[in-house]
Amino acid sequence: MDDPKSARGVMDFVGVSRTALEVTSLSVNYGAIRAVQDVSLDVPRQGITALVGANGAGKSSILRALAGIVPECHGSIKLNGVDVSKLPARKRVIDHGIVLVPEGRGVFTTMTVRENLELGLLIGDRRRALGATTTFDLEEVYNLFPILRERGDKRAQYLSGGEQQMLAISRSLLMSPALLLVDEPSMGLAPQLVRRIFDVMSNVFAQHKVTVLLVEQDTKIALEIASFAYLLERGVISLAAPSAVLREDPRLKIAYLGVASTILSGDASDNNRGNR
Amino acid sequence: MTYFTQFLIDGLAIGSLYVLVTIGFTLVFGVMGLLNVAHADLYMVAVFVFLGVAQDLHFGIVLGAIAGIAAAGLVGALLFWQVIRRIDRNRTLSMFVATLGVSYFLENLVAKFVQFRTEAVPPLFQSKFYDVSNLHFSTGQIVLVGSTLIIAVGLSQWLRRSNTGKLMRAVSENTHLAELVAIDTVRIMAIAVILASVIAGIGGLLVANTTLSVNPFVANDVSLKMFAVAVVAGVGSVDGALVVGLFLGMIESLTVGYFGSQWETVIGLGAMIIVLLVRPQGLFGKRLRVG
Numbered sequence: 001m002d003d004p005k006s007a008r009g010v011m012d013f014v015g016v017s018r019t020a021l022e023v024t025s026l027s028v029n030y031g032a033i034r035a036v037q038d039v040s041l042d043v044p045r046q047g048i049t050a051l052v053g054a055n056g057a058g059k060s061s062i063l064r065a066l067a068g069i070v071p072e073c074h075g076s077i078k079l080n081g082v083d084v085s086k087l088p089a090r091k092r093v094i095d096h097g098i099v100l101v102p103e104g105r106g107v108f109t110t111m112t113v114r115e116n117l118e119l120g121l122l123i124g125d126r127r128r129a130l131g132a133t134t135t136f137d138l139e140e141v142y143n144l145f146p147i148l149r150e151r152g153d154k155r156a157q158y159l160s161g162g163e164q165q166m167l168a169i170s171r172s173l174l175m176s177p178a179l180l181l182v183d184e185p186s187m188g189l190a191p192q193l194v195r196r197i198f199d200v201m202s203n204v205f206a207q208h209k210v211t212v213l214l215v216e217q218d219t220k221i222a223l224e225i226a227s228f229a230y231l232l233e234r235g236v237i238s239l240a241a242p243s244a245v246l247r248e249d250p251r252l253k254i255a256y257l258g259v260a261s262t263i264l265s266g267d268a269s270d271n272n273r274g275n276r
Numbered sequence: 277m278t279y280f281t282q283f284l285i286d287g288l289a290i291g292s293l294y295v296l297v298t299i300g301f302t303l304v305f306g307v308m309g310l311l312n313v314a315h316a317d318l319y320m321v322a323v324f325v326f327l328g329v330a331q332d333l334h335f336g337i338v339l340g341a342i343a344g345i346a347a348a349g350l351v352g353a354l355l356f357w358q359v360i361r362r363i364d365r366n367r368t369l370s371m372f373v374a375t376l377g378v379s380y381f382l383e384n385l386v387a388k389f390v391q392f393r394t395e396a397v398p399p400l401f402q403s404k405f406y407d408v409s410n411l412h413f414s415t416g417q418i419v420l421v422g423s424t425l426i427i428a429v430g431l432s433q434w435l436r437r438s439n440t441g442k443l444m445r446a447v448s449e450n451t452h453l454a455e456l457v458a459i460d461t462v463r464i465m466a467i468a469v470i471l472a473s474v475i476a477g478i479g480g481l482l483v484a485n486t487t488l489s490v491n492p493f494v495a496n497d498v499s500l501k502m503f504a505v506a507v508v509a510g511v512g513s514v515d516g517a518l519v520v521g522l523f524l525g526m527i528e529s530l531t532v533g534y535f536g537s538q539w540e541t542v543i544g545l546g547a548m549i550i551v552l553l554v555r556p557q558g559l560f561g562k563r564l565r566v567g
Contacts, residue, residue: 069455093458100456110449115442122439123458175457 020045020211021066021179026075028061028235035061037235039075043179046209048202050226050243052219054256058235059215060103063181066213067100068092079179094126097134097178104187106168109157113148116156116167117141120174127176134176134210141170144200162193169201173210180205180212186221194218198225219256223247231255278410283533284526289417289486291525292424296479297498298505298517299428300472306512307448307468310360311372314379315476316495316502322348322477323490324386327397337400345477351382352473356466365451379495387492394491397484416486423482427475428518435514444468448512504544508551510561520559 021043028036036058043049051059065073068089077085079096092098107116117138128135142149145166151159156167165185172180185201186194202225205212216222223229223243231239231246233255239246246252301315325347330340359378363370403416435441447454447464454461484490505524509516524544531539551558 067456069452089455090458090460093456102453102456106453106456108446108449108453111442111445118442119446119457119459122443171457 018044020080021213022076022078023062023066024076024078026062026065026073026077028058028065028070028073030061030071035235036065036073039232039235039237041230041237041240043211043213044228045211047228048205048212048214048226050214050216050222050229051232052216052222052229052246052252053232055217056234057232059232060183061235062232063100063183063213063215066179066181067098069100093123093175095130097127097132097176098181099172099175099177099179100181101168101172101183101185103183105161105164107156107159107164107171110155112153112155113159113167114152116171117148117174120171123175132176132178134178134208136173136176136208138174141173144204145170162189162197165189165197166200169197173204173208177210180210182212182214182216184215184217186216186218194221201225219247219252279533280530282411283529285411285413285417287526287529288421288522289525290529291522292420293479293483293498294501294505294525295424295428295518295521296482297476298502298509298521299431299514300475301502302506302509302511302517303431303444303514304468304472305506307444308360308465309365309368309451311368311375312355312360312469313372313375313499314355314382315375315472316499317379317382318348318352318473318476319480319483319498320386320490320492320495321351321382322480323397323484324390324395324492326481326484327395327490331398337398341400341481344481345474348477348480349470349474352469352476353466355473356469360469361462379499383492383495390492392492394489397488397490399488400481400485403485414486420482420486423478424522425518427478428514431471431475432514432518440464440467500541501544504548506558507548508559510558513558513560516558516560 019042021041023042024040026036026039027034039058039062041049041051051062053059061070064070066077068084068087073085075085076083079098082096084092084096084098087095108119111119121138124132124135145163147163148167148170151163156164159167169182169185182201185197189197198221201212204210214222214226223246226243229241229243229246230237231252238255239249239251241249297316297319300318301312304310304312304315322344324344326340326344328340329335329343330337335343355375355378359374360371363374365371399416401415401419403414405412405414435445443454443459443464444467446457446459447461451461454464480490501524505517505521508524509520524547527543528540531543555561
C-alpha cells in the first residue's frame, strides 16, 4: 500500500479509482494576488502527469499548495481518498508521502552530498515503518546517479546545477514518496543534461511505480515522459488531455505565445477536469 | 615579556567567558535567525540560582551547581515557548524588543531579590594558585579555559556528526527546505535554545568560580561583547566564536594592560565595525543566502 492511512484496499475492491491525487477547486492567494484559481485535477496512480504552462501561470504555486507550504489556499486535496488539505507540510510528508522536489537548488548547500541523502533516508525509514512500499536505498540512488557516490564527501554547494538537481531528486526518492511533486527540474540546466535527467527520471519512476506530478516549462520534454497533461494559463486550467493529444493542440503554442486562448477555444471550463 | 604573557593568560580566561556565552547565542541565531538579546542573562540567572541553592538554602556546592545549570535551561525553555514561539519569526525587530524586555525583566527581578548589590560567590572548588617564573594563574582559570575548549569543540563536532546536529544544520541553512524534508523545525529550535541556555549557565558558574562575584546587571557588558564576537566570527559559526572569543579576550587584556581600561570596549566594537564593512558575513561565516 502506498499510503498506510488510506482506504485504498477498499477502493480497489469496489473498483472506484486508479486516481491517487484528486484536487478540487484549489485556489492559492499571496496577499491580494490570486495565483491559482479554482483548479481541479487528477493524478493517476503510478504514472507521470505533467502540468505545463508559461512562466507565472501558477504551476509552482499548485505544487507548493499540495506540499502545504503556501500561506493561504482553499479547496480540497485528497490523496488516496484522504483529505490532506488541512495538514501541516511535515505530516503530509511523513504520514502521506507527499514529497516535493523544489524548484531550483533544492539541496542543503553547506552540507555534504551524503548528509543530504541521509536526511532523505531518515524520513524514508519513518515512512517504511509506517508501511510505505516505494523504497530506495543509497545503493540504488548511487547506481542511478554514480556522480553522487564520487562526490559523497563534497559540500553540495560545489556541485554543478545538474548534480544538485540529481541530488535533490535522489533525496526525495529516499523519502519513500507516495506522490512525488517535481518542480521545474530543467531549470537553468544545459539541454543535454536535461535530457539525461529526464531519461533517468522516466525510467526510475516507471520501474518503481512512483506516482508523479511534474511541473515543467519545457513542454516538449515534459510531454514526452508524461502520459497525461494539464495546461495552466494565468492560474486556470485551460486544457486537459493525454500528452500525445495535447502535444498536437494548437492552443498549447498559443498559451506560450501569450495570446488569449479563449479566442480560439471558446469556453475553456469544459476541459477543466480530465475525463478518464 | 612576562607582562605580555601574563596579560595573555588573563585574556584567555576573559575570552572563555565570551566564547561560552557566544556559542549558544550564535547557535540559536544561526538556527532560528533569532536575535535573543536575553541570552547572556541566562548566565547571570545560573549564578544567582547557584548562590541561592548552595549558600542560602544550604544544599551545598554540587546541588547548587546542578540547580543553577537547570535553571538556565528552564528559563531558556520558557523563553522559547512563552515568548519566541509567539512571535512571527520574520519580524526580527519584534523579536529583538520582546527578548530585550525579557532581559530587563530578569535583571531587575534578580536585582530586587538581592537589593541591587553585587554578591560574593563561593568557589566551586578550592583553587590552587601557581606562580611559574613570575606568571600567575589558578586551577580555576585552567578549568575555565579547558572546559571552554571542550564544550566549544564538542558542540562543533556534535553539530557535524550527530543526527540531531545534522538536522540543526539543515534548519539553520534553510528552514523552508527543512520543512519540505519533514524536519520538525520547532523541536529542533527548542533543542537549540535549551542547549544554548545550558551552555551559558555552565559558563556563568565557571566564570563566577574565578571572579568570585556576580551582580544582576553583569549581562549588559557581556551582551555587548557577545554581539561583537558573534558578528566578527560570522553568525552561526561555533568554531569561529571559539577563535574570535579567545582572541578578543586576549586583545582586550593587552589593551587594558598597555593603554588603560578606557580602551577595552573600543577594540571589540571597533573590530565589529571593520568586519561589517569589509566582510559582512564574518571571518568564519558562510555567505548569507539571498531570497
